[in-house]
């Protein structure tokens with residue numbers, strides 16, 4: 001269905017522009033964040049996350065990442081404040097990560113890559129009628145990016161990593177209720193924000209990015225469990241480990257990054 005794309009030699013980020021010309025657009029993501037160059041904007045308020053009544057539904061392997069989807073039929077779990085003019089509804093979260101011991105995040109900070117990056121994807125249900133419609137609008141999506149660095153075990157991440165064996169293959173999924181991603185937030189909600197895009201095809205330039213400065217710590221053991229996932233389906237004889245599913249930083253093309261420290 002649609003155009004096949006991946007993170008391999010022939011179908012990886014450097015080839016995406018062939019089927020998705022917007023890959024060479026003027027507001028592509030991720031980017032390298034240079035903190036010293038970010039502008040302090042006094043009008044930027046704090047980020048407000050109302051996840052207390054969020055409803056996770058399932059966890060699945062879509063062949064690119066592991067995704068936890070939420071019930072976004074009402075405003076039960078939203079992000080607002082900061083650069084956002086409306087509340088944006090939580091639709092799903094997923095991760096990007098590297099191979100053993102090497103980088104894996106999408107955004108970098110002063111050229112520094114983290115081991116992994118969590119994306120919480122939200123859409124503007126005030127202005128648009130569906131995620132699909134919002135995903136092609138310049139203010140349609142808000143993605144909260146959280147860096148993961150290796151250190152101690154994360155006390156709650158096991159709830160995700162313990163389920164990964166059930167979604168090893170592309171196209172596999174299972175029920176995943178009662179998970180509140182609030183437990184994956186760092187202590188500080190200080191952030192950088194800029195206008196960008198989805199970091200995977202279709203690469204729509206519809207994302208207001210909010211990247212938290214403070215990483216969360218996860219253990220190498222926990223990260224290793226993500227690498228047991230496969231890009232390939234059960235029926236395929238080729239078994240390709242899911243790792244290095246990140247797009248490298250893209251040109252800033254004159255964009256300004258704002259910060260709220």
Ligand SMILES: NS(=O)(=O)NCC1=CS(=O)(=O)c2ccccc21
Pocket residue numbers: 091092119121135143197198199200201202
């Ligand atoms: N890393 S990212 O978050 O920029 N992109 C992921 C993405 C690409 S998508 O349009 O398939 C989609 C549908 C629903 C939620 C997320 C996505």
Ligand SMILES: [Zn+2]
Pocket residue numbers: 094095096119199
């Ligand atoms: Zn992502």
